[in-house]
Amino acid sequence: MMKNLMDEKITSKKLFDDRRKFFKLGAATIVANSAVMELMAKEYIPVPSLHYKKATNKNSLELNTFEQITSYNNFYEFTTNKKGVKPLAQNMQTKGWTITIDGLVDHPLTISVDDLIKKYGLEERIYRFRCVEGWAMVVPWVGFELQKLIADASPKKEAKYVKFTAKYDPKIFPDQSRGILATIDYPYVEGLRMDEAMNPLTLLAVGLYGKSLENQNGAPIRLVVPWKYGFKSIKSIDRITFVKEQPLNTWQKENPDEYGFYANVNPHVDHPRWSQKKERVLGHFFKQRTHMFNGYEKEVASMYKNMDLKKNF
Numbered sequence: 001m002m003k004n005l006m007d008e009k010i011t012s013k014k015l016f017d018d019r020r021k022f023f024k025l026g027a028a029t030i031v032a033n034s035a036v037m038e039l040m041a042k043e044y045i046p047v048p049s050l051h052y053k054k055a056t057n058k059n060s061l062e063l064n065t066f067e068q069i070t071s072y073n074n075f076y077e078f079t080t081n082k083k084g085v086k087p088l089a090q091n092m093q094t095k096g097w098t099i100t101i102d103g104l105v106d107h108p109l110t111i112s113v114d115d116l117i118k119k120y121g122l123e124e125r126i127y128r129f130r131c132v133e134g135w136a137m138v139v140p141w142v143g144f145e146l147q148k149l150i151a152d153a154s155p156k157k158e159a160k161y162v163k164f165t166a167k168y169d170p171k172i173f174p175d176q177s178r179g180i181l182a183t184i185d186y187p188y189v190e191g192l193r194m195d196e197a198m199n200p201l202t203l204l205a206v207g208l209y210g211k212s213l214e215n216q217n218g219a220p221i222r223l224v225v226p227w228k229y230g231f232k233s234i235k236s237i238d239r240i241t242f243v244k245e246q247p248l249n250t251w252q253k254e255n256p257d258e259y260g261f262y263a264n265v266n267p268h269v270d271h272p273r274w275s276q277k278k279e280r281v282l283g284h285f286f287k288q289r290t291h292m293f294n295g296y297e298k299e300v301a302s303m304y305k306n307m308d309l310k311k312n313f
């Protein structure tokens with residue numbers, strides 16, 4: 001009886017996609033106890049709503065759950081409380097959102113996210129993600145390569161960097177409405193060197209787990225730069241500007257002794273207040289070692305071969 005009830009719940013609500021894992025628990029544990037409920041909640045996989053090319057996961061990375069990725073967030077425009085972002089972000093409206101591409105380009109443009117998706121198509125990218133604070137996760141993003149958009153914008157020769165500006169709207173973001181009492185200076189700004197922006201790993205993400213981005217993860221469009229600390233992956237982008245000089249990114253501006261422009265994941269360069277040798281994957285008890293360039297050394301190390309990574313942190 002209980003087993004049937006559970007089966008019913010599982011299939012009808014799509015609470016549990018991977019039934020093999022469930023049965024690994026053994027029949028004896030198939031009762032509605034909290035451990036089973038927790039597993040089911042963790043294994044919740046949303047119904048895909050985007051059309052995209054699936055990733056092969058060639059590195060066999062173990063995905064974090066949808067629940068983990070969407071319930072523990074850094075998004076200061078809402079709050080500095082990581083578990084508080086999700087509830088505060090629920091009312092944010094992103095319908096009709098446009099981004100503007102300007103600065104040193106031949107083809108400046110304002111375009112809706114819907115049109116960007118139509119223009120470039122979508123693919124899944126399963127990437128490690130490492131926050132400078134020491135937590136990490138693996139996310140199945142859905143998006144397109146930033147280099148496609150850059151090629152169409154056709155930057156002028158003088159353009160050496162790409163500056164990203166997040167949305168500024170105190171009506172949406174409670175921390176922006178606090179004026180001079182705000183936690184950081186808004187709008188949130190990030191930047192990449194042109195070769196970093198053109199790297200095939202650099203993604204503009206519009207979804208994860210096959211579904212449009214949740215607001216708390218930076219809807220409707222955010223940057224993902226998997227070999228850099230998470231703060232480079234700016235959320236809810238409003239403007240992409242091609243510039244001559246290295247942009248002053250938000251965290252470098254807030255605290256230049258602790259956060260630089262490059263922010264490449266590097267176990268050999270510690271944060272002034274903590275070691276970067278290890279990281280804790282969300283949902284894991286034990287820490288694991290941090291990888292050089294977050295595991296993307298092969299793809300990105302050549303861009304930094306003549307640079308002192310301790311100085312250019």
Ligand SMILES: Nc1nc2c(c(=O)[nH]1)N[C@H]1C(S)=C(S)[C@@H](COP(=O)(O)O)O[C@H]1N2
Pocket residue numbers: 069072073074075076077130131132166188216217218229230231232233234235236
């Ligand atoms: N606009 C904006 N983008 C942002 C942030 C932010 O506060 N505001 N936080 C950054 C930091 S520190 C991290 S670790 C990641 C977190 O992304 P996630 O919540 O999707 O895991 O977003 C980055 N992008």
Ligand SMILES: [Mo]
Pocket residue numbers: 074131132133229230231
């Ligand atoms: Mo972060």
